[in-house]
Amino acid sequence: MSRRNNQSRTNATAKHYLDTPVTYRSSDRLTSWFTRATKKLTQRELAAYIGEAFKPNTIFLPDTCFVTGPRLSGAVWSEILKRRVCVTQLVKRELTGWLLDPHGHKQLWNALMSREKRPGYFAWFDNSQYWPEEHVFGIGYYVNLLAERKRFARKLALGLRDELGREPTRRELNRVFQKGRSPRDMLVFPPAERELRLGGNVFTDEELIVTGCALGLGRGNDAVILTRDRGVFDQFAKVTSLLTWHYLSMRFSEAYAANPGAFSVHSMPTENPDIDTFFVSENSMLVRKPVALEDFVDWLLPQKREIVRIQCVFVGRRGRRDVLRPLCL
Numbered sequence: 574m575s576r577r578n579n580q581s582r583t584n585a586t587a588k589h590y591l592d593t594p595v596t597y598r599s600s601d602r603l604t605s606w607f608t609r610a611t612k613k614l615t616q617r618e619l620a621a622y623i624g625e626a627f628k629p630n631t632i633f634l635p636d637t638c639f640v641t642g643p644r645l646s647g648a649v650w651s652e653i654l655k656r657r658v659c660v661t662q663l664v665k666r667e668l669t670g671w672l673l674d675p676h677g678h679k680q681l682w683n684a685l686m687s688r689e690k691r692p693g694y695f696a697w698f699d700n701s702q703y704w705p706e707e708h709v710f711g712i713g714y715y716v717n718l719l720a721e722r723k724r725f726a727r728k729l730a731l732g733l734r735d736e737l738g739r740e741p742t743r744r745e746l747n748r749v750f751q752k753g754r755s756p757r758d759m760l761v762f763p764p765a766e767r768e769l770r771l772g773g774n775v776f777t778d779e780e781l782i783v784t785g786c787a788l789g790l791g792r793g794n795d796a797v798i799l800t801r802d803r804g805v806f807d808q809f810a811k812v813t814s815l816l817t818w819h820y821l822s823m824r825f826s827e828a829y830a831a832n833p834g835a836f837s838v839h840s841m842p843t844e845n846p847d848i849d850t851f852f853v854s855e856n857s858m859l860v861r862k863p864v865a866l867e868d869f870v871d872w873l874l875p876q877k878r879e880i881v882r883i884q885c886v887f888v889g890r891r892g893r894r895d896v897l898r899p900l901c902l
Contacts, residue, residue, distance in 0.1 A: 620648035624655075628795050631656040634785045636800035637667040637777065640678055643890055650680040657794075658696035660685065661784050663777035665698050699784060708791055712783050718815065719779040719808055722758065723765030726750065730766045760804040778805045782812050782885070789883040790816075798885040809885035824873045829860055837861040 614622060633653050658681065660668070675682040684696035701709050729749050733741045741749075743763075750762040768775045782798060782805065789796035798809060829836055841848065841857035848854055864872045 616646040616649055620652045623652040627656060631795040631797055632788050633658050634781055634798045636781055636802055636805055637664050638801045639799045640668060641671055642801045644677040647680060654680060654684050659699050661699045661781050663780045667777060708787055712787050715783045715812060716776055716779040719812055720776050722761050723775060726762040726766040727769040757807050760807045764804060778808055782809050786812060786816060786883055789881045793879060793881055795882045801888055806885055806887045821873060835863055
């Protein structure tokens, strides 16, 4: 892949997400992904589930709260560490205290700190030096795109502060955050505004999620993000939607560019407010799918393809049982 121009320029997709308020809402389709049945498991059942459900090449990416939260049994960590574990740079920074004095999850600590390469046990701290330049660019792009909801939350808070002439209360902020947006945005907005105001590791969640997707798509490994944070779960739903539609758009545009004559093209309707929100109508066109709708996906995807599972597993706690809710790309 050729080196990208470092000059500042506005990507059309990024501009769409920056300038269009509707993008900060969660679609009904994404919301429906959260209705899947949860699994209520004991520690022994959780270990058995991990052993059966995940391939040997799976890479687990634990969130900070997963490591510092309730302890997992040795059997659970044994099953996880039979695969691979990657700790991202910002998660590592948040785990500084735990790395100096691990108060739990000693098996993970031993695997991360050990210099010996034990067969079947492999854990490492991620570093941008491990990635090709184009992957670093891609990871940074999607982290920045996901982060827009957090920046938007801070923008709303600053606007309210200027309007009131003082720092708003939590109730006042929540009222602004809820106005015209999805209830699921409340998983991201309040903690994001607080982190930006206090100068914390604001984009740890986004780096974790995008790195997991990059490991899966770039290396062909199944990747599993482990978290106890519903905000991470929500951001994973966001990035899977972005990746899906960006990839399908890229495939379609490549097919059109390779053989424009095979497509039926029409002018974009003008002076339509709904269309003008997203497109420069006079400079745009409509390209009709060259195959029937039921054949479109098979036509669009490569003939030779490999299936890779990328998942985010939310692990909660109900009594003595762990509650798992997986979401898969």
